[in-house]
Amino acid sequence: MSEMMVPDQLVTADVWSDLRKYKEMPEIDMQRLYAYRIERLRGALRNAGASMCVLVSPISLRYAVDYRSFGLFQAHIPVSYLFLPVEGPIVIHEVAAQNKPPIVDECRPARPISFFQGGYDLTDAARELANDIGSYLSEIGTDNRRIAVEYVNPTITQALLQKGLEVLDGVVIAEEARIIKSADEIACMRWAIAVAELGIAKMKEAMRPGVTEVQLWGLLNYTNLANNGDWHDSRMLASGPRINPWGQEASQRQIESGDLVGFDTDMTGPFGYFADISRTFHCGPAKPTKRQKELYRLAMREIEHNLALVRPGITFREFQQKALILPEEYRANAYTCLIHGVGMADEYPRINPIYGRPSPYEGTLEAGMVVCVESYVGAAGERDGVKLEHQVLVVEDGYEILSTYPFEERLLD
Numbered sequence: 001m002s003e004m005m006v007p008d009q010l011v012t013a014d015v016w017s018d019l020r021k022y023k024e025m026p027e028i029d030m031q032r033l034y035a036y037r038i039e040r041l042r043g044a045l046r047n048a049g050a051s052m053c054v055l056v057s058p059i060s061l062r063y064a065v066d067y068r069s070f071g072l073f074q075a076h077i078p079v080s081y082l083f084l085p086v087e088g089p090i091v092i093h094e095v096a097a098q099n100k101p102p103i104v105d106e107c108r109p110a111r112p113i114s115f116f117q118g119g120y121d122l123t124d125a126a127r128e129l130a131n132d133i134g135s136y137l138s139e140i141g142t143d144n145r146r147i148a149v150e151y152v153n154p155t156i157t158q159a160l161l162q163k164g165l166e167v168l169d170g171v172v173i174a175e176e177a178r179i180i181k182s183a184d185e186i187a188c189m190r191w192a193i194a195v196a197e198l199g200i201a202k203m204k205e206a207m208r209p210g211v212t213e214v215q216l217w218g219l220l221n222y223t224n225l226a227n228n229g230d231w232h233d234s235r236m237l238a239s240g241p242r243i244n245p246w247g248q249e250a251s252q253r254q255i256e257s258g259d260l261v262g263f264d265t266d267m268t269g270p271f272g273y274f275a276d277i278s279r280t281f282h283c284g285p286a287k288p289t290k291r292q293k294e295l296y297r298l299a300m301r302e303i304e305h306n307l308a309l310v311r312p313g314i315t316f317r318e319f320q321q322k323a324l325i326l327p328e329e330y331r332a333n334a335y336t337c338l339i340h341g342v343g344m345a346d347e348y349p350r351i352n353p354i355y356g357r358p359s360p361y362e363g364t365l366e367a368g369m370v371v372c373v374e375s376y377v378g379a380a381g382e383r384d385g386v387k388l389e390h391q392v393l394v395v396e397d398g399y400e401i402l403s404t405y406p407f408e409e410r411l412l413d
Helices: 007-012 030-048 058-065 071-076 115-139 154-162 170-177 183-206 213-226 290-307 316-322
Strands: 052-055 081-085 091-093 106-108 146-149 166-169 236-239 260-264 278-282 339-342 346-351 370-377 386-395 398-401
Touching: 030 052, 030 058, 030 081, 030 146, 030 170, 030 183, 052 058, 052 115, 052 170, 058 071, 058 081, 058 170, 081 115, 115 154, 146 154, 146 170, 154 166, 166 170, 170 346, 183 213, 183 278, 183 386, 213 236, 213 260, 260 386, 278 290, 290 370, 290 386, 316 346
Parallel strands: 052 146, 091 106, 146 166
Antiparallel strands: 052 081, 081 091, 236 260, 260 278, 278 386, 339 346, 339 370, 370 386, 386 398
8 A cells, every 4th residue: 555545544635524613603502493494384283184294205204303314225225214293202213222212202113114124014014003093192191192293104194194193295294394584594504505615616726627527526425424424315416428317326426527417416404404506617727619608698687587586475476477587598498496495305395397397386485485586508419518516594684695606707708
């Protein structure tokens, strides 16, 4: 290993990745944060007339009780689940006592809810789970048989109905709870964004001809992990001819001089909060082309125009109608939404371009929402394209930009 670093040097030589070394981490009142999130969930249950919810998604488990273990495993092989009542003890299942989340009252064994755990006996396990829920309702002293259940097998829903319970979609409860962020949540999000932007800066520093897309992406991923973040929902980074159309994940393609390099962080960062930022770099030493600058300026124009529409009270329909309409040549490859909500993941609302798919929601923007303003500009059949995205907080008099990483000056001059 004479020509390489020995293993311990690979870590000890890292003097840049821990953001705490040169930026003060915000002081978060965790108890206040937990209390706010629980009350948001319980408020959503009250509005739905439900007595309890059964939460399964790793995002919901993190939001409700700050349980973060085995997140990606839980996403495709659910093992743990949470009983959260409007009133009564909060109970998590299939979590060891030493890993009990801070605001959970009790840990109990779980019934199998995935094929990996239960095999061909899931129907029997579902009946046992329905019995557990019936017993829990008696335990908390309610005769309200209306319950919300999130992301479960049909056998569970069938067993609950056979038990005489009314089943609501728990996804709606969890999503509605997360819409409005507290000041503590915004502080968490600012830190996650700062971590992402540290990783972005390192990617920019390392970018040169010969570096691969996945090598660049690895720097962002490493920065997130080094700051106690979790995962990325995608590996959305593409360069050169792979940047148009948008949506191709990072590969082992070597970046070339003159390439545009676009990325979208899609990052579940520290505290479980999302940093969702897109930028497009230009790789030298070749100078940007006239066409690359033209695309970049149009993407900036779309971001700036639509950002100016962000304010409390604007309806989703009004936003869609007033948003910038890209010229015809860019619409086939345009980004699928104009803005979307973000918290611990992409979430409500989503507003699509007027020439795209119908938007799935009616409603208005409200103070306390966080939204991402998106743009992708790339003509069908061309080599280049530009992806940009800002993460912003909706405030009483408009918006506050949370993502601060600068745009590419050499594409704007």
